[in-house]
Amino acid sequence: MxxxxxxxxxxxxxxxxxxxxxxxxxxxVVFQALACEDGVCGLDKLSxxxxxxxxxxxxxxSGVKKYLENENAFYKSIIIKFNELKAKYDFVLVSSFGxxxxxxxxxxxxxxxxxxNLNYVIDSDLTKFxxxxxHHNYTSLYNENTGIDELLNLKKPEYVSPMxxxxxxxxxxxxxxxxxxxxxxxxxxxxxxxxxLLESKAVKLIILGNNKEIAQKASDLGLDLDDVKTYNxxxxxxxxxxxxxxxxxxxxxxxxIEQAKELIKDRNYFGTLLVHLGYAxxxxxxxxxxxxxxxxxxLQIVKTKPGVKSVSGGFFMCLSDKVWYFADCAVxxxxxxxxxxxxxxxxxxxxEAFGFEPRVAMLSYSTANSGSGVSVDLTKQACEFAKAxxxxxxxxxxxxxxxxxxxxxxxxxxxxxxxxRANVFVFxxxxxxxxxxxxxxxxxxxxxxGPLLQxxxxxxxxxxxxxxxxxxxxxxxxSAIQAQ
Numbered sequence: 001m002x003x004x005x006x007x008x009x010x011x012x013x014x015x016x017x018x019x020x021x022x023x024x025x026x027x028x029v030v031f032q033a034l035a036c037e038d039g040v041c042g043l044d045k046l047s048x049x050x051x052x053x054x055x056x057x058x059x060x061x062s063g064v065k066k067y068l069e070n071e072n073a074f075y076k077s078i079i080i081k082f083n084e085l086k087a088k089y090d091f092v093l094v095s096s097f098g099x100x101x102x103x104x105x106x107x108x109x110x111x112x113x114x115x116x117n118l119n120y121v122i123d124s125d126l127t128k129f130x131x132x133x134x135h136h137n138y139t140s141l142y143n144e145n146t147g148i149d150e151l152l153n154l155k156k157p158e159y160v161s162p163m164x165x166x167x168x169x170x171x172x173x174x175x176x177x178x179x180x181x182x183x184x185x186x187x188x189x190x191x192x193x194x195x196x197l198l199e200s201k202a203v204k205l206i207i208l209g210n211n212k213e214i215a216q217k218a219s220d221l222g223l224d225l226d227d228v229k230t231y232n233x234x235x236x237x238x239x240x241x242x243x244x245x246x247x248x249x250x251x252x253x254x255x256x257i258e259q260a261k262e263l264i265k266d267r268n269y270f271g272t273l274l275v276h277l278g279y280a281x282x283x284x285x286x287x288x289x290x291x292x293x294x295x296x297x298x299l300q301i302v303k304t305k306p307g308v309k310s311v312s313g314g315f316f317m318c319l320s321d322k323v324w325y326f327a328d329c330a331v332x333x334x335x336x337x338x339x340x341x342x343x344x345x346x347x348x349x350x351x352e353a354f355g356f357e358p359r360v361a362m363l364s365y366s367t368a369n370s371g372s373g374v375s376v377d378l379t380k381q382a383c384e385f386a387k388a389x390x391x392x393x394x395x396x397x398x399x400x401x402x403x404x405x406x407x408x409x410x411x412x413x414x415x416x417x418x419x420x421r422a423n424v425f426v427f428x429x430x431x432x433x434x435x436x437x438x439x440x441x442x443x444x445x446x447x448x449x450g451p452l453l454q455x456x457x458x459x460x461x462x463x464x465x466x467x468x469x470x471x472x473x474x475x476x477x478x479s480a481i482q483a484q
Contacts, residue, residue: 001152003082003092004112006142007106007122007132013142013208014095015046017123020148022052024092033078033112034063034097043095045439053089057081058446064101072163075115079167082116094118110136114321117159120153120442162318162447164305168355169477173202178281178480181274183267185209185230187287188221193472195223203480204278208233208267233270242273248277249301252336272297282479286463291330298460305457312343313451313462314350315437316478319444325351325358325424326440329433330451330462340382344426345389346454351424354481361403361422362386362396363432367412371397377426395419396426400436449474460482 002025008014018030030046035056043054057078058066066072085092094116096109110132113120118138122129132139138157160168180197184190185207191214194205204227207214211230218225230240239261246269247260255263264270268289274280285294295311305310313330316323327347332339340362348358364379365371379397386394395418402412402419409420427433441448449471451462459482461475 001119001154001156002090003086003094003118004151004154005094005096005109005116005118005120007096007109007120007125007128009123009125011045013123013144015050016144017142018046018052018093019050019380021091021093022050024148024152025089027089027438028056028091028093029085029089030095031055031057031082032094032095032097033057033081033087034100035059036097036099041235055081055085058278059264060099060101065241069102074110076163076167078112079115079164083167083171106131114157114159115159115164117164119151119154119157127481159321160318160323161321162323163217165316165318165323166474166477169474169481170200170202172354172484173477173480174200176484177201177203178483179204179206179279179352180479181206181208181271181280181283182476183208183271183283183285184288185214185267186217188217189287189467189469189472191218191221191223191225191480192469193476194225194228196469196473197476198224198227201354203476205229205476206274208229208269208271231270231274233267234265237272238274238279239264240261241277242270245273245277246301266297269297269301272301272460276301276462279484282461282476283461283473284461284463284475284479286461287465287467289465291451291462295331296462298432298453299454302456302458302460308346308455309342309484310339311453311455312339312346313453314347315448315450315452316354316474317437317440318447318449319440322423323356326427326433326437327424327454328430329427329437331430331453334432335429337378337381338385340379340428341425343383343454344382344386344394344424345392347424347426348392348483350452350454354478356423359422360392360394360424360426361400361417361418362394363400363403364397365399366397367399367402368397368426379428393417395422396423400425447471447474449478452478 046052047054052077120132120136121142123142131139180203182190186209197203210232236457242264243261247257268285271283275283312328314325314327315329328343344360348360349359362379362383364376366376376397395416401408403422406420413419440446459479461479
């Protein structure tokens with residue numbers, strides 16, 4: 001553990017803790033997101049008298065203004081700054097802040113500790129400690145007798161908020177910038193997402209459609225899309241190359257060059273060919289077309305990875321403090337046991353690629369051997385096939401409650417490495433999966449990012465026709481990371 005969040009009741013306690021930590025970590029920093037009304041909050045004593053580095057992000061006035069204008073932007077700025085400090089210093093002691101325009105800073109600090117995925121350490125205030133324990137599973141009490149090693153050995157939290165997930169996606173995408181093609185240039189949501197993506201400088205973009213129409217619509221919406229490349233399928237400099245590539249890919253199926261020249265006018269085919277030919281690294285489509293329209297060209301041109309028999313679709317489910325992965329929610333209506341085992345494996349690899357440790361639950365209406373029936377037997381057989389995938393951590397058949405709740409798991413599947421701690425969920429069929437992700441999305445307020453199409457040689461990802469701008473942005477970032 002190289003950071004903690006300290007809810008201080010006075011400056012002296014903060015100074016004493018910082019001095020103790022600095023003896024173990026000479027290259028440390030004390031970070032307070034918001035300066036107090038006097039602008040210093042006592043941290044100047046740490047830097048002047050003890051040579052301990054200190055950092056602020058906002059003064060009180062600008063911090064309150066940012067919070068009131070856009071609360072999410074306020075928290076996101078702090079997450080980004082904290083990540084920068086973590087990369088620069090061996091230890092970051094995050095200090096709570098007080099004066100905040102009359103707002104209750106205890107709850108703001110408590111939320112921030114979860115946004116930063118940190119233990120919430122409280123000094124001597126028992127009332128706040130008891131309240132915090134209810135809302136934060138990783139809360140500890142600190143006093144002058146608390147040893148530094150005791151603090152450093154606290155159990156590490158596993159919080160991942162939607163905002164922290166978004167910041168992580170942007171950071172990963174920036175580490176190796178890729179080009180994404182967006183075929184639906186006539187959709188305002190696509191153009192607005194493109195504007196945001198260009199602002200983030202996390203990806204490069206190609207948009208398909210009439211250049212003049214795209215430029216006019218962007219101007220009408222007040223969007224800056226000057227750095228976007230555009231191609232108009234059927235009237236572009238790449239038409240011949242794309243038509244020839246499509247003909248070569250499909251001539252064994254009877255396609256003629258004339259048919260290929262006509263088919264590349266379809267933007268999904270044209271976009272997929274740009275990925276196939278290396279002009280783009282990934283494609284994101286589906287805001288205005290069906291999943292079938294997105295996936296058909298991919299299967300015909302990009303095709304599946306070696307050893308993967310079928311394509312499946314999964315969703316990142318971003319809850320308030322965790323990110324789960326649901327599959328297959330988009331492609332295979334009635335998977336066989338072999339399909340389910342493969343879906344479990346590729347889903348675990350998708351989840352793992354984003355820095356998570358996958359624990360796969362093979363879902364059923366029965367846990368272990370408590371029930372029987374056709375669908376239960378299907379999942380049992382899938383679990384047998386899953387044994388062939390080395391390193392796959394999974395269990396099943398298992399009910400959803402036993403998969404996510406420790407108390408229930410201890411009764412129903414006490415010896416499982418997955419029960420109570422699952423984070424990747426494989427549903428027995430498309431019906432259950434689609435109902436499941438939408439139920440969680442709508443009832444729990446989860447952000448569903450996807451569906452991500454798994455098993456293809458190159459990233460081709462689908463959007464829901466009801467997608468929001470933020471969904472498009474996140475799917476593009478995920479696609480860029482998949483292409484790395």
